[in-house]
Amino acid sequence: MSTESTARQAYPAPDGVLIGHLTPGSEAWDEARAGLCITATEIAAVMGLSPWQSPFSLWHKKAGLPTPPFEMSSPIEWGTRLEEPVADKWQDEHPGFLAAPAGTWHNRDREWQRATPDRLIYPQPAGEFEVPDQAIALLEVKTSPFGDDWGPTGSDEIPVHYRCQIQWQLDTLGLKVCHVALLVSGHDYREYTVEYDEADAKLLRKTAAEFLRTVDAGERPPIDGADATYRTIRVQPDGMEDRDVEISFGLVCRWDDAYQALAKASADLTQVRGEVLDLIGNGKRAVCEERRIAYRTVRDGKTYSLNPYKQKDTAA
Structure with missing residues (x-):
C-alpha cells in the first residue's frame, strides 16, 4: 500500500x-x-x-x-x-x-x-x-x-x-x-x-x-x-584546511600496531585460504565434523571465489 x-x-x-x-x-x-x-x-x-x-x-x-x-x-x-x-x-x-x-x-x-x-x-x-x-x-x-x-x-x-x-x-x-x-x-x-x-x-x-x-x-x-x-566519521568534515593536527603518542602506537597486525593477518589469511581451496579441488564446500567452513563459486569452470560460511553466535 x-x-x-x-x-x-x-x-x-x-x-x-x-x-x-x-x-x-x-x-x-x-x-x-x-x-x-x-x-x-x-x-x-x-x-x-x-x-x-x-x-x-x-x-x-x-x-x-x-x-x-x-x-x-x-x-x-x-x-x-x-x-x-x-x-x-x-x-x-x-x-x-x-x-x-x-x-x-x-x-x-x-x-x-x-x-x-x-x-x-x-x-x-x-x-x-x-x-x-x-x-x-x-x-x-x-x-x-x-x-x-x-x-x-x-x-x-x-x-x-x-x-x-x-x-x-x-x-x-x-x-x-x-x-x-x-x-x-x-x-x-x-x-x-x-x-x-x-x-x-x-x-x-x-x-x-x-x-x-x-x-x-x-x-x-x-x-x-x-x-x-x-x-559516518568520513562524512563529518565539509572541506579541508591546510594544517597539521597533533594526535597522541598512544594513538600513534595503536595505529602502527594495527597496520602491522593487518599485514600479518592478511598474509595468514591468504595462506589458509590457499590451503583450504587446494583441498577442496573440484568440490563445492569445505566441512569439518558437519560444520560448513567455506564454499567455492565457479565461473567458466574455474574458481571465482572462496567464501566463509557465517557461524552462529552461540552466546546470543
Missing part, C-alpha cells in the same frame, strides 16, 4: 496506534522515523547488534548530523521485491488467517517507540464483507542467500538482529507472537515462530530510552570498530 493516510485505519492492535500506511522513502515515511524515536529496524543498532548500523552511526542520524547516503544493495533490493510473493506463500500455507499490510505504528504509551511490521495477522473473516477481528500476531518476511545463520524450519532460531527487531515490534503493538517466513536461495521456504519475551523487551526499552537521552544531551557514543562508524 502506498497511500499516505492516517484516515485509512488498520484493524486494532492492543497497544499500538496507527500512524499511517506510508510509502518507504517518502517525506512522510522519513518524518515518521526521524528525530527522537526508535524504530524496529534501528533497535539492533542501539544494542550494538546490527550488521548495517552501529550505535555511533545511528546516534549521528538521530542527532541530525551527516550520515552516509543509503545504498541499495542487491540483497536489499531482492528482499524488497520478494516480500509480497513470500508473504503470499505464508498465506497459502495458513488459509485460516489473513495477513494484511501493517502500516507504521507507535506504542500507545511511548510515542517514541515505533515499528512498521511487514504484515498483521487476523483470523480469516467468514464472509467477503465481514471485518476481521483484532490483530493476533505479526508476520515478518525475510530472504537469505544461504540460510546458514538460521535454525531449522519450525524453530525460533533466527539471527539476533532480527530477534531484536521482532521483539520491538511485538512490544510496540502489544502482540505476543510473530511468524517469520524465510526464503533461502530463491527456492527453500522456511517458517519460524518467535514469542514475545517480556524481559528482552524491557531491556530493549531501557537501552533505547538511554540512547535517546544521550542524543538529546549531545553525548556522542565512543568510536568503535564498525564499518558504519568509520563511514
Whole structure:
C-alpha cells in the first residue's frame, strides 16, 4: 500500500496506534522515523547488534548530523521485491488467517517507540464483507542467500538482529507472537515462530530510552570498530584546511600496531585460504565434523571465489 493516510485505519492492535500506511522513502515515511524515536529496524543498532548500523552511526542520524547516503544493495533490493510473493506463500500455507499490510505504528504509551511490521495477522473473516477481528500476531518476511545463520524450519532460531527487531515490534503493538517466513536461495521456504519475551523487551526499552537521552544531551557514543562508524566519521568534515593536527603518542602506537597486525593477518589469511581451496579441488564446500567452513563459486569452470560460511553466535 502506498497511500499516505492516517484516515485509512488498520484493524486494532492492543497497544499500538496507527500512524499511517506510508510509502518507504517518502517525506512522510522519513518524518515518521526521524528525530527522537526508535524504530524496529534501528533497535539492533542501539544494542550494538546490527550488521548495517552501529550505535555511533545511528546516534549521528538521530542527532541530525551527516550520515552516509543509503545504498541499495542487491540483497536489499531482492528482499524488497520478494516480500509480497513470500508473504503470499505464508498465506497459502495458513488459509485460516489473513495477513494484511501493517502500516507504521507507535506504542500507545511511548510515542517514541515505533515499528512498521511487514504484515498483521487476523483470523480469516467468514464472509467477503465481514471485518476481521483484532490483530493476533505479526508476520515478518525475510530472504537469505544461504540460510546458514538460521535454525531449522519450525524453530525460533533466527539471527539476533532480527530477534531484536521482532521483539520491538511485538512490544510496540502489544502482540505476543510473530511468524517469520524465510526464503533461502530463491527456492527453500522456511517458517519460524518467535514469542514475545517480556524481559528482552524491557531491556530493549531501557537501552533505547538511554540512547535517546544521550542524543538529546549531545553525548556522542565512543568510536568503535564498525564499518558504519568509520563511514559516518568520513562524512563529518565539509572541506579541508591546510594544517597539521597533533594526535597522541598512544594513538600513534595503536595505529602502527594495527597496520602491522593487518599485514600479518592478511598474509595468514591468504595462506589458509590457499590451503583450504587446494583441498577442496573440484568440490563445492569445505566441512569439518558437519560444520560448513567455506564454499567455492565457479565461473567458466574455474574458481571465482572462496567464501566463509557465517557461524552462529552461540552466546546470543
